Amino acid sequence: MLHFKTIIEPFRIKSVEAVKFTHREDRVAALAEAGYNVFQLRAEDVLIDLLTDSGTGAMSASQWGALLQGDESYAGSRSFFRFRDVVQELTGFRHVIPTHQGRAAERILFQTVLKPGDVVPNNNHFDTTRANVEVEDAEARDLVIPEGRVPSAIHPFKGNVDLAALERTLATDGKRVPLVMVTVTNNTGGGQPVSLENLRGVRALCDRYRKPFFLDACRFAENAYFVKKREAGQSGRTPREIAREMFSLADGCTMSAKKDGLANIGGFLALNDDDWAERCRNLLILTEGFPTYGGLAGYDLEAVARGLEEVLEEPYLRYRIRSTEYLHERLVAAGVPCLQPAGGHAVYIDARELLPHVPPLQYPGIALVNALYVEAGIRGVEIGTVMFGRQPDGSEEPGAMDLVRLAIPRRVYTQSHVDYVAEAVIGVAGMKDRLCGYRIVRAPAVLRHFTATFEPIPA
Numbered sequence: 001m002l003h004f005k006t007i008i009e010p011f012r013i014k015s016v017e018a019v020k021f022t023h024r025e026d027r028v029a030a031l032a033e034a035g036y037n038v039f040q041l042r043a044e045d046v047l048i049d050l051l052t053d054s055g056t057g058a059m060s061a062s063q064w065g066a067l068l069q070g071d072e073s074y075a076g077s078r079s080f081f082r083f084r085d086v087v088q089e090l091t092g093f094r095h096v097i098p099t100h101q102g103r104a105a106e107r108i109l110f111q112t113v114l115k116p117g118d119v120v121p122n123n124n125h126f127d128t129t130r131a132n133v134e135v136e137d138a139e140a141r142d143l144v145i146p147e148g149r150v151p152s153a154i155h156p157f158k159g160n161v162d163l164a165a166l167e168r169t170l171a172t173d174g175k176r177v178p179l180v181m182v183t184v185t186n187n188t189g190g191g192q193p194v195s196l197e198n199l200r201g202v203r204a205l206c207d208r209y210r211k212p213f214f215l216d217a218c219r220f221a222e223n224a225y226f227v228k229k230r231e232a233g234q235s236g237r238t239p240r241e242i243a244r245e246m247f248s249l250a251d252g253c254t255m256s257a258k259k260d261g262l263a264n265i266g267g268f269l270a271l272n273d274d275d276w277a278e279r280c281r282n283l284l285i286l287t288e289g290f291p292t293y294g295g296l297a298g299y300d301l302e303a304v305a306r307g308l309e310e311v312l313e314e315p316y317l318r319y320r321i322r323s324t325e326y327l328h329e330r331l332v333a334a335g336v337p338c339l340q341p342a343g344g345h346a347v348y349i350d351a352r353e354l355l356p357h358v359p360p361l362q363y364p365g366i367a368l369v370n371a372l373y374v375e376a377g378i379r380g381v382e383i384g385t386v387m388f389g390r391q392p393d394g395s396e397e398p399g400a401m402d403l404v405r406l407a408i409p410r411r412v413y414t415q416s417h418v419d420y421v422a423e424a425v426i427g428v429a430g431m432k433d434r435l436c437g438y439r440i441v442r443a444p445a446v447l448r449h450f451t452a453t454f455e456p457i458p459a
């Protein structure tokens with residue numbers, strides 16, 4: 001019997017979309033026109049788009065088929081009940097509130113339960129989560145373990161919460177904490193997983209201090225697979241069994257179905273508390289839509305319902321985690337400083353270490369992102385000082401890290417695309433001394449990285 005080492009894409013391709021090849025001078029012009037912010041590029045001018053893994057995945061034939069089953073009734077649609085049943089079967093939460101994407105679930109939850117001066121602990125808040133906490137004049141407090149703050153540190157569960165720090169927050173500021181959150185996997189900290197043991201520890205603290213515990217569950221399936229591979233005693237369980245245990249430890253979750261829902265749009269808020277659910281539903285009706293569609297079409301609900309099942313299939317998760325790890329391995333072997341170990345959905349390059357001549361307040365992440373676009377037509381994203389450096393009082397501090405995230409869309413690119421990306425990053429790293437910093441020309445007060453414009457600071 002043959003034992004294969006090669007992990008193949010667990011699908012065959014039924015429909016393709018051409019990518020556009022451009023010349024370097026076209027990309028130089030396009031980037032200048034975009035104000036040196038790759039969020040402002042036209043996507044068609046990008047060859048390989050690693051801006052995000054959110055909503056960019058390829059749906060399966062089964063999901064496309066399900067679209068035709070969508071029931072577009074305003075109230076009580078069949079598609080809602082299918083969606084609700086899948087979410088309940090997976091999470092066990094009593095109330096399932098569909099939303100158009102993850103941040104809508106966050107906004108509805110936080111607007112309902114936060115008041116000024118409150119504190120929300122999390123391992124690391126994602127940018128929209130942080131912004132939705134801060135817009136309520138509350139504090140988003142990041143309590144990831146110390147290893148989670150050091151890009152080069154190797155730890156199997158670098159997304160874990162520092163339980164001692166969480167206990168200190170609950171003991172000192174407990175009156176101001178309406179809920180505790182944990183993000184699985186921890187996107188801001190490098191797509192790193194959280195162990196079941198750690199989630200059990202958070203649960204125990206929440207029980208002791210009588211606090212509800214919510215998961216930011218965007219990448220729950222990737223987290224479950226890491227638990228299976230890395231946590232003692234978990235290798236014999238299915239990703240679904242592990243995911244169900246993760247949810248069983250929490251009282252609710254926010255979810256962007258654009259990630260591990262394998263859909264192009266969608267999300268939900270799911271929770272057990274009847275009073276919070278009623279208040280959230282009322283807000284949903286005001287701003288998203290009736291509670292059986294929540295800003296989504298019936299066909300979106302169908303696509304998410306199927307996606308939530310497909311995402312837990314083991315051949316898919318094996319391929320998914322391995323393809324990210326493969327890119328990471330190639331970059332590390334070539335000496336490119338990367339956050340260790342590989343994340344589930346993305347590889348994070350340490351731009352601060354790669355470009356020591358570009359100070360954090362001249363945005364080394366932007367310098368690297370822009371060079372990758374100009375030299376190779378690849379679009380990544382800065383996760384660093386531009387994204388997190390602006391303080392609530394308007395001042396600016398270096399972010400904890402200056403990373404460039406190359407996020408891998410689900411089921412979209414093949415191994416030769418990934419090989420091209422590796423070659424491009426290694427090539428750009430080889431010309432690092434020529435990369436210059438940037439200054440901000442204009443930026444909004446909130447979530448500035450999406451729309452800020454920049455100009456290069458000549459060396």
Ligand SMILES: Cc1ncc(COP(=O)(O)O)c(C=O)c1O
Pocket residue numbers: 054101102103104126128129183187188216218255256257258267
């Ligand atoms: C960890 C995490 N939470 C929340 C969100 C927000 O989800 P959405 O983009 O669907 O609003 C994201 C999106 O990237 C995320 O990665």
